[in-house]
Structure formats: C-alpha cells, structure tokens
Amino acid sequence: MSLVINHNLMAMNASRNLSDHFGRLGVSTRRLSSGLRVGTAADDAAGLAIRELMRSEISSLHQGIRNASDAISLIQTADGALQVIDEKLIRMKELAMQASTGTYNSDQRLIIDSEYQAMSSEINRIANATDFNGIYLLNGNLSGEPATDHNGAGITSTGPLKIHFGTGNDSAEDYYYVAIQGSTSSAFGLGHDAGSKFGLTAEEQNAGKAISTQALAQSAMAAINAAIISKxxxxxxxxxMQNRLENTITNLEIQAENMQAAESRISDVDVAQEMTEFVRNQILTQSAVAMLAQANSLPRMAMQLIGG
Structure with missing residues (x-):
C-alpha cells in the first residue's frame, strides 16, 4: 500500500469497523437494559408479529379468567339467596304440617296461614331483590333455553346469561350460558300470588296457595315438596356450572402460562448469551478506537520524507 496523504484508507477501514462494532454494542446495551431480544421490527420482523399475536392472546386469556371468576361470584350470589329461600320453604312445609292436623281450630289456622303468607311474600322479595351488578338473578329474567332464548343484540341482553371466557367467538368452547329459572313464590305456585294452573281441578288449583283450612294445608304439603324439588x-x-367454571379457570391459567412461556422464548433476551456478545463488541469497539488513533497518525510519516 502506497504512502499517501490525500486518502487514509487504513483510518477509513478502522472507522468503518468502529461504527459496526459500536452499533452492535448499542444493540446489546438496548437488549440487556430492556430484557427484550426483539425490541424493534428490525431485530426479527416475523418474531415481532408472532409475539404481538401471542401478547393479545395472553391478555385475552387473563380477561377470560376474570370473566369466569365474576361468573362464579354471580352463581354464588344466586345460590346464597336460594339457600335462604330453602329455609323459608322448609318453614312453610312445617306450617302446612301444623295446620293439617285436627287439633287446631279455624282461628288458629288463620294465624298459622298469616305466617305462611309472610314466608311466601319473603320468598318473593328475596327473588326479586337478589342481583349481581344490577343483574337480577332469581326473578325469571335469566330463564329459558340457552341456545334459543339468549339475545345480546340490544343494549341490555335478554334470556340466559352468556359468560364469555375464550379468546375467540366462533365455537361453543368460548362461552357458557347460565340459565336460572324464576324462584318467586308465584313461580313455585305458593301463596296468594300463585298464578292459575290450567287443566287442574279446583282443589289442585288452590294447592299451596293457603293453609287456612285443614284440606288446604294437607294439599299444600305436596305443592311445597314440588317447590323444594324445583328449587x-x-x-x-x-x-x-360453578364446577365447570372452576375447571375452566384452571385450564385458562395453564393456557396463559404456556403461552407466556412461548412468548418469552421469542421475545426475551438470553442474558448470558447477550452479555457475551456485549463484552465481545465492547472489546472490538475499544480495539477499533485504538487502531483508528494509530491509523490517523500514519500520514505524519510522509512529513519525514518531505523533510518537515
């Protein structure tokens, strides 16, 4: 190589190597400081696309877990209210049993019937008042057939409740329906609020509505038994449904965990490997700086020939 002063090719070569090594050192610094192997699309375009899809799936799975947990809370609210209704029905049967015997007179049966009607009214109150986040659970609004009666097209959904926990909406594996039949005393056919029963005799029509007479009290016991079975x-x-949702949560947690592990393998930096690259690039950068300084001093040798 000729000794020239217009162009310092060795310095240019050292400068290019310095720029290359310093750029790689910057990438290693960014990866180690962020913990991400894929920080920009330039690092791994395909990996970045896969990672973002996985991140959306992971976020959706975590929200699905919260949705299923909320549904369990809703079910427990309804079940707790039904447990109280169960106590009222048991008391109503006890009162019907008491009024069915012949050792009480008509005045006493009317007194017993007044408590019977009070229990019936309390069942109605509980059923109409039990709600979760403003959704009434036991008044019959959530009754019906899940496949046909649910309608979520309006601002307020009607029919059985749809619990969505899957990451898609193209199969029945992504959601459950929670259908809760009405639990009012009128739905059970008990108390003065009980509706008409078509195709029955007069005695059957009145069964369960009152226990003010011995005959009514005796027929009420069968009606109360039917109400208890319905409840x-x-x-x-x-x-x-609660057991299914609990199993669903376990499955979603496993899916989210495995998806997170897969996303980590694509996205996260291997610190040991990247630290090795960092030290290598650091040494190469320092070496390039030293050689660039030396290369910049070489043209001075030409001055010795000129006599400077």
Whole structure:
C-alpha cells in the first residue's frame, strides 16, 4: 500500500469497523437494559408479529379468567339467596304440617296461614331483590333455553346469561350460558300470588296457595315438596356450572402460562448469551478506537520524507 496523504484508507477501514462494532454494542446495551431480544421490527420482523399475536392472546386469556371468576361470584350470589329461600320453604312445609292436623281450630289456622303468607311474600322479595351488578338473578329474567332464548343484540341482553371466557367467538368452547329459572313464590305456585294452573281441578288449583283450612294445608304439603324439588334443581344446575367454571379457570391459567412461556422464548433476551456478545463488541469497539488513533497518525510519516 502506497504512502499517501490525500486518502487514509487504513483510518477509513478502522472507522468503518468502529461504527459496526459500536452499533452492535448499542444493540446489546438496548437488549440487556430492556430484557427484550426483539425490541424493534428490525431485530426479527416475523418474531415481532408472532409475539404481538401471542401478547393479545395472553391478555385475552387473563380477561377470560376474570370473566369466569365474576361468573362464579354471580352463581354464588344466586345460590346464597336460594339457600335462604330453602329455609323459608322448609318453614312453610312445617306450617302446612301444623295446620293439617285436627287439633287446631279455624282461628288458629288463620294465624298459622298469616305466617305462611309472610314466608311466601319473603320468598318473593328475596327473588326479586337478589342481583349481581344490577343483574337480577332469581326473578325469571335469566330463564329459558340457552341456545334459543339468549339475545345480546340490544343494549341490555335478554334470556340466559352468556359468560364469555375464550379468546375467540366462533365455537361453543368460548362461552357458557347460565340459565336460572324464576324462584318467586308465584313461580313455585305458593301463596296468594300463585298464578292459575290450567287443566287442574279446583282443589289442585288452590294447592299451596293457603293453609287456612285443614284440606288446604294437607294439599299444600305436596305443592311445597314440588317447590323444594324445583328449587333444588336450580341449585344443582348452578353448582354444576360453578364446577365447570372452576375447571375452566384452571385450564385458562395453564393456557396463559404456556403461552407466556412461548412468548418469552421469542421475545426475551438470553442474558448470558447477550452479555457475551456485549463484552465481545465492547472489546472490538475499544480495539477499533485504538487502531483508528494509530491509523490517523500514519500520514505524519510522509512529513519525514518531505523533510518537515
């Protein structure tokens, strides 16, 4: 290589290497400080796209867990109210049993019937007042067939409650329906608020409405038994749905954990490997700086030939 003063090719080469090593040192510093291997699309364009999709799935899974947990709280609220209703029904049967015997006169049966009607009114109050976040649970608003009666097109959904926990909306694996039949005393056919029962005899029509006579009290016991069975079916359905949701939460947590691990393998930096690269680039940068300083001093040798 000729000794020239217009162009310092060795300095240019050292400067290019310095720029390259210093740029890599900056990338290593950014990765180590952020903990991310993929910080920009330039690092790994395909990896960045996959990572962002995974991040959206992970966030959706965590929200699905919260949705399912909220549904469990809703079910527990309904079940707690039904437990109180259960106590009222048991007391009503006890009163019907008391009024059915012949050792009480008509005045005493009327007194017993007044408590019976009070229990019926309390069941109505509980059923109409029990709500979760403004959603009334036991008044019959959530009753019906899940596949056909749910309608979420309006501002307020109608029919069975739809609990969404999946990351999509294209299959029944992404949501459950919670249907809760009405638990008012009129729905059970008890008390003065009980509706008409079509196709029945007059005695059957009045069964459960009152216990003011011995005959009415005796017929009320069968009606109360039917109400207890209806209430137990509602509670059993809620219990099975709660168990499903708890299993769903466990499954979603496992999915989120595995998805997070996969996202970490794509996105996160291997600190040991990157630290090795950092030290390597640091040494190369320092070496390039030293050589650039030396290369910049080489043209001075030409001055010795000139006689300077």
């Amino acid at each position: 137990d079916k509602i509670r059993a359905n809620l219990g099975s």
